[in-house]
Amino acid sequence: MRDISEMELMLNGYGLTTAQFLYHLPDHPHLLQTFIWQEYDIAPKFPVLVKFIDFWRTKLDGPLHSVTYTHQKLIAPNEWRKVDGEFVLH
16 A cells, blocks of 8 residues: 555545465465465455455465455544544643
């Protein structure tokens, strides 16, 4: 992603996506290895995750067995409100 802060991404609708990749080891195809990946992405199309899966399939040797993922929107627009004043103690 570009040089955008995490807060800007969250305010633009991105949420934290965590994916677990199970893949076959290239030298021992009968064994499975796991890889955990996290990135900010937009549900339900998940363009960042799909781009990473495409990268995996074209550039890496270990063929994918399965991908499971979860997505959590960390900040929703209704969680923000304008503050007009501030009380300072000491």
